Amino acid sequence: MRAESPRRAGRVVSHVLLAAVALTFLYPLIFAVATALKPPGETFGSPGSLVGSELRWRNFADVFAYVPFERYIGNGVLVAGAGTLVVLAASALSAYAFAALRWRGRDGIFLVFLATMMVPQEVLVVPMFLLMQAFGWVDSYQALIFPWAFTAFGAFLLRQFFKSVPGELREAARLDGAGEVRVFLRVMLPLARPALGVLAVFTFIGYWNSFLWPLIMINDVNARGTVPLGLQLFFGQNGNQWHLVMAASVISILPTLLLLVALQKHLVKGIATAGLAGR
Amino acid sequence: MKRPVKPRTTEQWSALGFVTPSVLGLGLFTLFPVGMAVVMSFFQWPMLGTREFVGLDNFRYLLGEDPDFLSALRNTFVFTGLYVPLNILLALGLAFWIHRSRWANLWRVLFFVPAITPMVANAVIWKLLFQALGGAPNVLADGRTALLAVVAMSVWQGFGYNMIVFSAAVNEMSPSVLEAASLDGATGLRRLVSVQLPLISPALFFAATMTMINALQVFTQPYILTAGGPGNATETLVMNVYQAGFESRDLGLAAAGAWLLFAIILGVTAVQFVGQKRWVHYES
Numbered sequence: 311m312r313a314e315s316p317r318r319a320g321r322v323v324s325h326v327l328l329a330a331v332a333l334t335f336l337y338p339l340i341f342a343v344a345t346a347l348k349p350p351g352e353t354f355g356s357p358g359s360l361v362g363s364e365l366r367w368r369n370f371a372d373v374f375a376y377v378p379f380e381r382y383i384g385n386g387v388l389v390a391g392a393g394t395l396v397v398l399a400a401s402a403l404s405a406y407a408f409a410a411l412r413w414r415g416r417d418g419i420f421l422v423f424l425a426t427m428m429v430p431q432e433v434l435v436v437p438m439f440l441l442m443q444a445f446g447w448v449d450s451y452q453a454l455i456f457p458w459a460f461t462a463f464g465a466f467l468l469r470q471f472f473k474s475v476p477g478e479l480r481e482a483a484r485l486d487g488a489g490e491v492r493v494f495l496r497v498m499l500p501l502a503r504p505a506l507g508v509l510a511v512f513t514f515i516g517y518w519n520s521f522l523w524p525l526i527m528i529n530d531v532n533a534r535g536t537v538p539l540g541l542q543l544f545f546g547q548n549g550n551q552w553h554l555v556m557a558a559s560v561i562s563i564l565p566t567l568l569l570l571v572a573l574q575k576h577l578v579k580g581i582a583t584a585g586l587a588g589r
Numbered sequence: 590m591k592r593p594v595k596p597r598t599t600e601q602w603s604a605l606g607f608v609t610p611s612v613l614g615l616g617l618f619t620l621f622p623v624g625m626a627v628v629m630s631f632f633q634w635p636m637l638g639t640r641e642f643v644g645l646d647n648f649r650y651l652l653g654e655d656p657d658f659l660s661a662l663r664n665t666f667v668f669t670g671l672y673v674p675l676n677i678l679l680a681l682g683l684a685f686w687i688h689r690s691r692w693a694n695l696w697r698v699l700f701f702v703p704a705i706t707p708m709v710a711n712a713v714i715w716k717l718l719f720q721a722l723g724g725a726p727n728v729l730a731d732g733r734t735a736l737l738a739v740v741a742m743s744v745w746q747g748f749g750y751n752m753i754v755f756s757a758a759v760n761e762m763s764p765s766v767l768e769a770a771s772l773d774g775a776t777g778l779r780r781l782v783s784v785q786l787p788l789i790s791p792a793l794f795f796a797a798t799m800t801m802i803n804a805l806q807v808f809t810q811p812y813i814l815t816a817g818g819p820g821n822a823t824e825t826l827v828m829n830v831y832q833a834g835f836e837s838r839d840l841g842l843a844a845a846g847a848w849l850l851f852a853i854i855l856g857v858t859a860v861q862f863v864g865q866k867r868w869v870h871y872e873s
Binding site: 332335336338341342354401403404412413416423428431433434441460462490518519522525538541542545552559567574577 | 600601603604605607608610611612613614615617618619620621622623625626629683686687690692694696697698699700701702703705706707708709710711713714715717718720721745750753754756757802806808809813826827830831834835840843844847848850851854855
């Protein structure tokens with residue numbers, strides 16, 4: 311008993327300190343929410359105080375009156391949703407061919423796939439811009455969705471997963487008369503659900519937060535802008551109205567925060583797996 | 590003569606069917622642009638108007654005459670040199686700290702929050718934060734502190750990801766090795782340096798490499814916080830590429846700048862891979 315209590319005290323102190331660190335860490339976000347609820351002109355009014363003379367929830371409604379934030383969110387869902395579907399479909403199909411089928415050219419093509427992962431986005435954006443011009447896709451949803459939907463990363467991730475599925479499962483299905491498409495849809499895809507889920511979440515977030523490419527591609531932000539573009543536009547136009555800028559920032563943050571709360575276990579596991587894959 | 594075993598033709602055909610979407614997509618949206626970027630970097634290629642072959646002039650200009658590119662190069666290196674170690678140290682320290690906490694998962698998720706929220710929003714919030722901090726000029730407007738402020742905001746935003754990576758590695762440390770070490774009397778710092786860190790060195794290597802590659806491509810944080818200023822104190826390589834291509838509208842120059850950045854990334858990554866033999870221990 312005696313040995314227990316100093317250890318327990320140590321644990322309590324450690325947790326109190328940890329909570330203090332976490333609170334300090336989250337201060338910028340707390341500060342953003344607090345400022346978003348202050349009346350105009352009070353942002354710098356009472357230094358150190360997080361609360362203004364009233365809690366002004368109207369600020370959030372005002373943001374929507376200034377710019378069509380609902381439109382940015384809708385665009386974001388459309389672009390990220392469609393992009394994620396394309397990424398999942400293309401990655402899963404090619405991963406199956408790489409993992410489960412024997413065919414001429416397989417290893418060579420897979421090597422080319424891996425090599426493309428090294429190319430940074432910046433090398434691609436300039437010629438991609440010309441490509442989009444040639445397609446007539448400048449300022450369109452397609453331009454936000456397709457250019458980045460064919461990544462080798464997804465194929466690589468799912469290939470690793472498909473390879474871990476015992477070959478006997480596939481052989482059995484084939485002996486039952488199932489064709490490759492059926493084996494893929496009925497046997498492999500259901501087994502790959504966890505890996506597909508991780509890939510889907512990270513792809514969706516990547517699209518949702520993407521900034522450089524939409525900045526280059528989208529001219530009419532109010533029509534086809536995503537959330538980061540809309541926020542940047544709003545910030546540029548109302549930069550001195552900090553209570554509204556913070557309200558807009560909080561609105562931009564909320565969807566990703568909800569996603570994190572809903573899927574935290576999968577996200578943590580997905581990142582951990584990616585990191586441990588280094589072994 | 591015996592013929593080599595040929596794959597069944599049906600399997601060959603269905604494989605082609607499965608890979609075709611990806612092959613076409615990667616060819617059109619990655620391989621073709623890469624080839625085009627090579628060609629463009631040798632041209633003066635205005636967004637409007639006629640283009641002209643100029644050989645290596647774009648590279649010569651960037652490395653010799655363009656004052657902005659060289660300072661962007663310097664800023665990017667300073668940013669990376671500060672950001673990567675700070676990020677790794679914080680992530681590592683917290684991963685060990687929360688290791689035995691009953692609420693380890695809660696802490697992981699909390700510190701991960703800004704890594705998942707939009708970078709533009711994070712940067713806008715920090716811009717106000719720095720403004721509220723006061724000072725005349727404030728830290729973002731002062732050439733001596735602006736880049737440090739960008740680093741601070743970026744570390745806050747990014748280390749949560751690595752913390753999860755390290756935290757998983759710490760949890761996987763082999764109990765038998767740890768026990769053997771404690772029987773040998775290794776405690777405290779010695780245990781950390783000569784037992785625990787080697788055990789998680791593969792994760793450290795992975796995180797250091799990925800974090801460095803990302804750091805060299807930093808764009809959104811300085812773009813929102815400082816727009817590269819004051820002067821060009823916080824202009825980074827990607828900002829330079831963006832400005833050359835889409836503000837000055839000289840696409841050839843932008844392509845050349847992007848290639849130089851790619852070369853730097855490849856070089857730094859290669860050095861890391863060569864260097865890993867000295868300090869990364871893989872369980873055999």
